[in-house]
Amino acid sequence: MLNTNLTGDPRRARLLSLLGQYGVLAAFILLIIFGSLRYEGFLSAYNFSTFLRYNAMFGLISLGMCFVIITGGIDLSVGSVVALSSVVAALLSPYGVVVAVLGAVAAGALVGVINGLIITRLNIQPFIVTLATLLGARGVALLLARNQGGVGLDPGNTALTWLGQGDLLRLPVPGVILLIAFVVGGVALRYSPFGRHALAIGGGEDASKLMGLNVGRVLLGVYVLSGALAGLAGMILAAQLGAGQPTEGLGWELSAIAAVVVGGTLLTGGTGSVWSTLVGALLLGLIFNILNFENGKGIISLSPYWQSVIRGGFLLLVVVIQSRTGRRGRA
Amino acid sequence: MSGTASSARQARSGGGWQTLLADLKQVRASILILLALLIFNALFTPYFLSVQTLNVNLTQVATIIIVAMGMTLVIATGGVDLSVGSLMAISGVLAPLIFLNPVFAGAQWLGIALAFVVPVLVAGAFGVLNGLFVTRLKLQPIVATLVLYIAGRGIAQVITNGQLQSFSTPGFSYIGLGRPFGIPFQVILMLVIVALTYWAVRRTVFGRSVLAVGGNETAAGLSGIPVARVKVAVYAISGLLAGIAGLIVIAINSSSDANQVGQGMELDAIAAVAVGGTLLAGGRAQVLGTLFGALIIQLIRFTLLAKGVPDAAALVVKAAIIIIAVALQQRRRRE
Numbered sequence: 275m276l277n278t279n280l281t282g283d284p285r286r287a288r289l290l291s292l293l294g295q296y297g298v299l300a301a302f303i304l305l306i307i308f309g310s311l312r313y314e315g316f317l318s319a320y321n322f323s324t325f326l327r328y329n330a331m332f333g334l335i336s337l338g339m340c341f342v343i344i345t346g347g348i349d350l351s352v353g354s355v356v357a358l359s360s361v362v363a364a365l366l367s368p369y370g371v372v373v374a375v376l377g378a379v380a381a382g383a384l385v386g387v388i389n390g391l392i393i394t395r396l397n398i399q400p401f402i403v404t405l406a407t408l409l410g411a412r413g414v415a416l417l418l419a420r421n422q423g424g425v426g427l428d429p430g431n432t433a434l435t436w437l438g439q440g441d442l443l444r445l446p447v448p449g450v451i452l453l454i455a456f457v458v459g460g461v462a463l464r465y466s467p468f469g470r471h472a473l474a475i476g477g478g479e480d481a482s483k484l485m486g487l488n489v490g491r492v493l494l495g496v497y498v499l500s501g502a503l504a505g506l507a508g509m510i511l512a513a514q515l516g517a518g519q520p521t522e523g524l525g526w527e528l529s530a531i532a533a534v535v536v537g538g539t540l541l542t543g544g545t546g547s548v549w550s551t552l553v554g555a556l557l558l559g560l561i562f563n564i565l566n567f568e569n570g571k572g573i574i575s576l577s578p579y580w581q582s583v584i585r586g587g588f589l590l591l592v593v594v595i596q597s598r599t600g601r602r603g604r605a
Numbered sequence: 606m607s608g609t610a611s612s613a614r615q616a617r618s619g620g621g622w623q624t625l626l627a628d629l630k631q632v633r634a635s636i637l638i639l640l641a642l643l644i645f646n647a648l649f650t651p652y653f654l655s656v657q658t659l660n661v662n663l664t665q666v667a668t669i670i671i672v673a674m675g676m677t678l679v680i681a682t683g684g685v686d687l688s689v690g691s692l693m694a695i696s697g698v699l700a701p702l703i704f705l706n707p708v709f710a711g712a713q714w715l716g717i718a719l720a721f722v723v724p725v726l727v728a729g730a731f732g733v734l735n736g737l738f739v740t741r742l743k744l745q746p747i748v749a750t751l752v753l754y755i756a757g758r759g760i761a762q763v764i765t766n767g768q769l770q771s772f773s774t775p776g777f778s779y780i781g782l783g784r785p786f787g788i789p790f791q792v793i794l795m796l797v798i799v800a801l802t803y804w805a806v807r808r809t810v811f812g813r814s815v816l817a818v819g820g821n822e823t824a825a826g827l828s829g830i831p832v833a834r835v836k837v838a839v840y841a842i843s844g845l846l847a848g849i850a851g852l853i854v855i856a857i858n859s860s861s862d863a864n865q866v867g868q869g870m871e872l873d874a875i876a877a878v879a880v881g882g883t884l885l886a887g888g889r890a891q892v893l894g895t896l897f898g899a900l901i902i903q904l905i906r907f908t909l910l911a912k913g914v915p916d917a918a919a920l921v922v923k924a925a926i927i928i929i930a931v932a933l934q935q936r937r938r939r940e
Contacts, residue, residue: 413920586756
């Protein structure tokens with residue numbers, strides 16, 4: 275996969291690879307500097323907090339997606355799992371915060387178990403399997419919600435609401451959850467046998483089998499992880515909006531894939547970086563944020579519909595730069 | 606490669622019917638499931654065997670099948686097209702802008718004629734763009750078409766500023782509501798497109814090239830097949846067909862909603878292809894399988910609704926069917 279453009283000048287090659295590796299981070303920082311210089315209130319605690327509260331959910335599902343993609347798979351079911359878990363959290367909210375949170379995560383993990391078992395036991399491609407569970411999980415979410423638009427949280431369960439709307443050490447709680455998840459995820463990918471095995475499987479499944487890795491168990495593990503993290507995101511969604519949302523999360527799986535791709539992880543597996551994925555997810559969110567501020571200035575007025583056009587164009591720009599620089603994600 | 610060559614020879618010498626029979630044999634699992642569903646409904650669903658029920662089911666499934674034909678070709682090259690729903694939305698918002706345009710007040714027929722042609726060509730052009738992303742930029746098909754999946758619906762929304770466009774233009778709506786000989790027009794269109802796709806895959810150099818590219822791209826390239834051109838062509842066809850489907854959807858609704866047209870179509874089409882027995886790995890194209898796959902999914906949904914099962918539960922059943930159908934086909938292939 276080494277880029278053929280890079281023959282010859284080693285200094286140019288080094289520069290390109292640096293651009294590839296830190297380009298997304300640089301773009302992220304530049305956008306923040308741009309925003310803070312141009313917009314009043316961009317660096318305010320309020321903006322920071324609302325930004326993190328909303329994007330923490332995308333960050334969490336992107337983290338799970340990153341692990342799945344590293345093994346060469348894909349998980350299309352996460353958007354529906356977010357909806358399903360938000361409903362489960364709402365339904366369990368009268369029984370206390372612990373039950374609600376564990377229930378939401380368990381519901382997500384259960385979908386992950388189903389994904390993982392079908393993929394490993396029946397040998398069906400992850401794209402098809404998770405496409406099916408995308409439909410199935412949405413159906414279960416709607417059934418549990420009895421086809422209502424939303425399932426209200428128990429107003430007495432203030433601890434659960436705090437997880438979505440509260441602050442911890444002046445940081446929004448979802449942001450704290452996101453940070454913890456990424457620290458654990460980053461360490462796990464780099465140092466734990468699970469992470470190393472996931473990378474090995476993405477690099478070559480047959481070779482990993484021959485090396486004696488328990489491929490089935492690792493694959494099952496990544497889909498359970500992805501499901502559980504989507505479950506966590508669903509819990510946060512319910513806590514933030516005060517209700518389970520059976521119809522939310524449409525297309526979130528594709529946003530998560532976009533975040534992973536922007537982070538420089540190749541869909542073919544074998545490489546990937548948890549931290550670049552975080553930057554990728556936040557960067558996509560930041561574009562929305564900046565557009566909102568730009569509209570607030572009133573000089574140009576872009577309808578919210580421009581956001582998806584710009585996000586699509588941005589995704590294209592990033593992948594084009596990546597294909598030019600021959601970037602490979604680092605573990 | 607030798608298998609491909611011999612079946613090509615057979616296709617040339619053995620006549621069309623034998624090829625057709627052989628192809629039907631290959632997808633016999635989906636035919637059996639479809640027959641079982643038909644028999645079950647004939648026995649247990651009142652009024653199932655009526656022209657009206659047939660028409661309802663066929664009109665609902667026609668757009669999925671049309672889009673799934675393009676998807677079959679794309680998947681046969683080892684790719685996938687996530688952008689079809691968004692391209693439907695683009696085509697769907699362009700058509701009313703053309704035939705409702707005051708420019709054509711004096712010559713409505715011209716507006717309507719252009720409304721059939723231009724949106725489809727625009728969608729096809731976006732398909733070419735997908736193809737160029739894949740071939741020139743060497744992007745993985747999922748990523749390449751994800752760009753237009755995200756941006757395409759945005760483009761459609763920006764064009765209309767998210768507004769619903771209602772219309773009552775019988776000349777245009779014929780594509781969705783017309784009934785020549787009592788058969789819904791879009792069903793005839795669908796059958797023509799299925800027949801053309803089947804013919805293209807089985808009897809043309811292009812079809813052979815599609816399968817060769819999906820089977821082994823390097824080998825196909827070495828044997829002189831213009832790999833990049835073939836790939837651009839399949840994405841272009843997928844775009845064109847999505848454009849046609851977009852027109853049908855807005856004609857049925859007599860309105861065009863950029864937020865809704867084609868929403869989730871990529872998943873329905875991929876599901877139909879998968880249930881129909883075309884592996885996502887490429888190198889095969891079960892055109893008839895895709896047709897039956899879409900019909901199976903539609904008939905299951907209809908059966909459940911007729912039995913009073915809510916749509917949400919139907920989703921769960923649909924999920925199970927996709928898994929079971931694909932698992933059965935994989936097992937049969939291994940035997």
